[in-house]
Amino acid sequence: MDLAWFLLLAPLAASIAILLNLHRKPNYAIGASVGSASVCFLTALAVATGAVKAPTPFEWISVPGLTVDIGMILDPLSKGMLLVVTGVGLLVHIFSIGYMAHDPSRGRFFGGLSIFMFSMTGIVLADNLIMLFLFWEGVGLSSYLLIGFWYEKESAAQAANKAFVCNRIADFGFMLGIITFWWIMGTVSVDPQILGQCYAKASMPQFSSTLQEWGAAQTLILHPGGISAHSAELVTLMVVALFCGCIGKSAMFPLHVWLPDAMEGPTPVSALIHAATMVAAGVYMLCRIYPILALSQAGMFLIACTGCFTAIFAALIAVQQNDIKRILAYSTLSQLGYMVMAVGCGGPDAAMFHLTTHAFFKALLFLAAGSVIHALHEEQDIWKMGGLWNKIPLTFWTFAIGMIALSGVPPFAGFFSKDYILTVAYTYGHGFYWVGVVTAFLTAFYMTRLVAVAFFGPPRTDAAKHPHESPPVMTVPLVILAVLSVIGGWGVYEFGIQSYYHNWSLDVLRDDGISYQAPAEISSAVPSGFVFFGILLSAFLYVNTASDPLNIPVLARKFYIDEFYDNVLVVLQQICANIVAWFDSWILEGLILRGAAYLSAGLGELLRLFQTGSLQTYAYIFTLGGGILIYITLFAH
């Protein structure tokens, strides 16, 4: 058997073992889970060095016209992503040992993590869209299980449901996209070579006008099956539908609402799944199928717009949040928006680069936040913290590194990747660039606000006065991530993450001026200036304040999107459901069915009334009936 299968089998075996028996024995469960994560990471290292080759795929579904393999693609893209996933995953596993040490159900927690590892490596390795979808749903499932880990809490259960349903809505589109993909391409494989061939096909049209394609899409909706498989509209439709998957998984507007709520889960879960890896799977998927996306200009434009809008939209909301994890969650949204925008602007390598650095520092931030929360006995409101910087120094310093990296201060990792994205955006369109810059400013602003309020100033509660530093099993992962957050963006000549992905993208893409443009040379001084301005402004406002000097309800209430969904869409749906159910039980079943039944029975009651018991009535019926019968048959026809 090929060694590479261990990437999938090890966590699968661990999760099955935990499901069957080990959930009752937490320590064994932890052993199995962490062990499997280590195996994964080691195998991933072996894969990355090229020591382990891609295994022979086997047929999962095979009927004439549709073949779905279970196989692996081991190209630079997946290798890089694999290292991030398994590496960060392993660190989070280790961190969790300490973080979850006092939870009686931690066996179940680690089981969920193992399911996640299994699914996530599956997504990374998938060589076709159906397999990708399989694991795509698998990460959704593990996310659901882990968000709802404390299921006794109503809010946790609700958040888990919300996450799953939002993803499902998006997967609706994704599935449509996959099937359209198959319809157009005749395959579901995403092997770069096959995609490259499709991409190179002369028959593949390319478009530049959005409006023109919208008209065509209308044609499609009104005349199903009336267009040929290779028509242009369909390609755009496919791109948009595939992008839907990303909208759900990577929590783009308008389906972003589940991600902040997902913070109901344990913090390591937030770090691993809802910041570093799973939510980035959407971006990874876009990069994986990038040659196909690039076929539709309109689709790309839509992707870029969505990403851009989500980036600034989430950043704005983050400015007014008070829950440490929620701030980070909105920040994640915003950064994901960046990445998606990068893809849309024609820079998948930029997106992947940012994905990687973001995985480092956002995992770091979440784990450090977890450490803070742990230290303060489950306190998450930053206004109830304060003055922590010298009491839990290790946590503070690692957190600070993460914050600086995220803000994009040179020469931390975030600076390079963000700068690269802005470059790509500038090449694509200046508007995107400027929105990106403003977002960078906002990022710096709210992160500084977070640090200033949570770590500086006087302690605002008793808990904040006596925090305790976390054990080494938690702090060591922090330190490792902090180091990565610092050096992650560095590149020396051809060695570095940026050039790694850049080389990948040059391999995959053709340089035809539409799908890939060489980035323009622009100075990074402007965004950096904005970043510093943001940090300073925020520090000025927030150091040593007891309450928020800004008070913008519309931001604090997240633009009322949740309220709109809960009070309008959900209520509307329930009203529809009740109306239909009323119709079903009263009209269809009641009036029509029972009506027919009662009518028959009533008619029966009526008919038996003729049976009066009187002989004369009988004789009368006999005679009259006979007479009528004779009349009808003889004379009336």
Place this chain on the structure above:
Amino acid sequence: MDITLNHYLAVAAVLFVIGLMGVIVRRNLIIIYMSLEMMLQAANLTLVAFSRFNHHIDGQIFVFFVITVAAAEVAVGLALIVALYRLRQTTQVQDLTTLKF
């Protein structure tokens, strides 16, 4: 005036209808039973008339069968009515409405 077949048939029909009316409107079982006999006799009259005018003897033979059978029927019927009278002290049909609906 010639008395044709139609005259006989008409008389028979009238007899039949009178008998039928008797069955329907009279309330005493004995009377009803007599009306029934009248209906049978109407049929007999029809048979005889047809037999006579068509020169077929079969009809008249049939009449004998009908009369015989009617006699048997009357024997059984009257026995029933008597039994009923002994039990209920009535021969009125409106008292016979235990079985209904």
Place this chain on the structure above:
Amino acid sequence: MLSSAYVPYLAPEMLLTVWAMLLLLADAFLSLTPRAMAALSLAGILSATLLTLGFNTTPLLYWGGLCSWDGAAKFYHVFFLAVAALVTWMADDVQKPVRSGASEFIILPLFTTAGLMLLSSANDFMLLFVALELVTISFYILVAYQRRSVIALEAGVKYLILGALSSAFLVMGVAYIFGLTGTTLFTSTTPGVDSIANHFHNDFPVGVAFGLLLVLTGIGFKIAMVPFHSWAPDVYEGAPNSITAFLSVGSKAGGLIMLIRVVLGVFDHSTAAAIWIPALSIGAILSLILGNLAAIPQRNLKRLLGYSSIGHSGFILVAIIAASATLTGTAYTQSPNDLTGQVAVAAYLVTYLLATFTAFIVLAVLERRLPGLEIHHLAGLSQRSPLLAAAFALSLISMAGVPPMSGFIAKFYVVLVAWNKGLYTLLGFTIFAAVAALYYYLGPIKTMYWSEPLDEAPIRVERTTRHVLVILMILLVLTGFWAQSISILVHNAVIGKGVPAASAVAVNKEPRRKQRGIADSE
């Protein structure tokens, strides 16, 4: 005309009649126990059956053309003898309180049966009338046999008056037919001999049509066709159980074979069919609707079965209509036997016999053990006597026509022949009626199986009864699942109409047109 060679065909009837008279005499002079009487009676029935079974089914007329012998005659002879056997057994075994020492309750059914048998081979209106009256008059006595019971007497009187009324209609109808054709003979083997079937091929006078309809009125009474059905629920309720079963199966079958002989044997050509097919169609539809719908609210089991019997008549009438040769259809010709409406009728009757007797035997047993025969008295029967409950349930399910019970096969045939002849309207009503029927048949099953028993005491069933019930149950299932068994029984049950003497070999498949050609050439 009287050819002694054919007398043996009448032997079963004669045997039964003579045997019954002897038994009456024996009853007067010897002090035989009812059981012995029943045994003797059964012996008579058995010998008559053996005699009948010995005859082949080559169609012919005998007794100067007054009687006909054919597959149908043989089938119905055996059928009535089987019914008689069951009735006699019931009278002795499960109806003890009814017979109460007097033997007529056991002997009279022999006369009835003889009459029914004669009815099934009558080829002349005169004989038909006499046979019919033999049946009817003996039924008057049997129905009102419990003469200390008000209900029984009331039922008897109602049956008497309405029966006599229908007889009057029948005779009147016969008189008109006779008057306009000059004969009472249905068909004749000899071209020279006058018979009704030799008349009216091109025109069909209103008078004869009127007569035919009056005859149908009389027959409709026997088979409880709406609107001549009024007696059925009351008489079913009032009569002793064995007699109700007898009425329900025997009398109905007698009426049906009579109907078959008249409408299919004599009047089955286009001008006449234009009269009776609409009439019977209306009757069938009304019977299907009234019988099955009015049964829904019934609470008394015998009454419920009475209404359901009306409904069953509706089903059978559909098959008789479909049997008309004037309707063209697409019958299947490859199987060894044609499926005709007549075969369907016979099949229906066989399954109906099994189900009805099962039901009434159960009711007869229960009559003595339960306070009454309302549905609610059955509560918890499945726990008090699983056998009785199962037997009753099976019989009801079979009557409802649920596969794989034998009743399904019967309904299947009816649907099939109706479909073959394109009687789609009737089919629609049939399906509606089948569903409605299931509704009320499920009611007693529900009560027997779900409801808590009012009285926990188990009901003991005597051994013979038990065995008979088990056999009937097995037959109910077997004849459904091994459907061929019924078709073996009934495939010959077809009247051999108008077979010319010259080619007396004949088959029931002789094309109608050819006979007409002969008649026309006279």
Place this chain on the structure above:
Amino acid sequence: MNSLSPLLLLLLAPLAAMVAIVMKAPAQRTAAIAAALNLVLSIGLLFLYHAAQGGYDFVMDCPWAILPGLPPIHFHLGVDGISLPLVFLTAIVSFAAVVVSPGNIRRAPEYFCYLLLMSLGAMGAFISLDLFFFYIFHEFALIPTFLLIGIWGGQNRQFASFQITLYLMTGSLILLAGLLALVMAMPPDARSFDITTLQTYLSTHPLSLASQSVIFPLLLIGFGILVGLFPFHSWAPPGYASAPPAAAMMHAGVLKKFAIYGLIRVAIPMLHDGFEQWKYVLLILLLGNFIYAGFVTLAQKELPTMLGFSSIMHMGYLFLGLVTWNVIGLTGVVILMVAHGLSAALLFGLSGEITHRSGENRFTELGGLAKPAPLLAVLFSFASMASMGVPGLANFAGEVMVFFGSFSAKLIPFAAVAIYGTVITAIFQLRAIKTIFYGPIPARYQPQSGAAAGEATGMTDLNTLVEYVPFVLLTVASLIIGFMPFLLLHIVEPSVSLLPFLK
């Protein structure tokens, strides 16, 4: 081919068990042994079947009866890749249903006899290659269903049992008329009840369009009623809600599949022109299954009725797969039939356990049961995930193939609605999980410390082997098919490819 077939054993085992039970053998044990035998046998058949070439195997054919006016009836057994998975489904669900039933149920012998009869009927219908037996066997289940619901049913059982029986009887009668019409519309010398003969003949000599367009709707409505095609679905939810869990498992899991099987086997291949003509009507109706039934499901306030409507809704996928009539879609339909059978049986069984153990089936009253009953929660989650089409469970493989098939057949808007159906399913299934198992525990479901608590019932989990084995078995089967659909596909696909008129 008059040799005996192992398929005969599938029928004899329950029959023998019924006889034994009547002879006073221990009811549940006997029934379970028979069902287990069938399960082992059907799994064996899955392996023995000559999968690669498709077509019928284990055939046995003996003349049964010649009825007047009808082509000869044969006792013709055989399975192909389409029916074999359904045989397996029948066996496994029957086994689960028997084992799930409480052993101390009142009037146990009767109960298990009826259950076995249902199993026998379903099994017989799937392995019969003669229209007559195909129809008759299915009807075996009608009266047992009535009695099971009536005697051992829950609330509202009287109404529900009557409604389900009468409605299904109506469907069966219409179906019967359709089947008869089909046979009778053929030229006399070609008539036959044999499904294989009919298929061969009718694929080369189709009936006239006029008769096809009359007969097909008869079959469609007949089968449609039996399977709960919108708007003929009203019998199902109250019926399933009132039925004892085992009966609901059998009916929703297995018997309903009979109608889809009939459409694949009889209606569509034999009346293909009629199908082409009526398929737009079918498409509209299946939209009703998705949207209408989906919304009604969303509004349900009790677990069993919700499951009832959801099982109606999921029939939409099967119908969509049928309409595609291409290899991908039909293979998906077969897989999905098995998958839905497993998940529906699981859900109804577990719903029965929840109702039984908590004494409650209203969502408003349930909550937090995951704490006292974790195994129940896990299994229910598995079943819900299966029903939602989460990959790794069997339903996904079937659904995804149906989607692909419908794209291939250019039914894109319908495929879109079908995929949207998975969203609706997710909404109501997750809500059910949440309200039943999550959240704080109501006080009355706290595990009781003392036994003397009287009527206050502490919620208990599935404890003994007998209690959880049936559910685990169904779950594992679903997982195996879900993870390795190719196991089943190898069996299904060659036979599906042999169907006529494939697009």
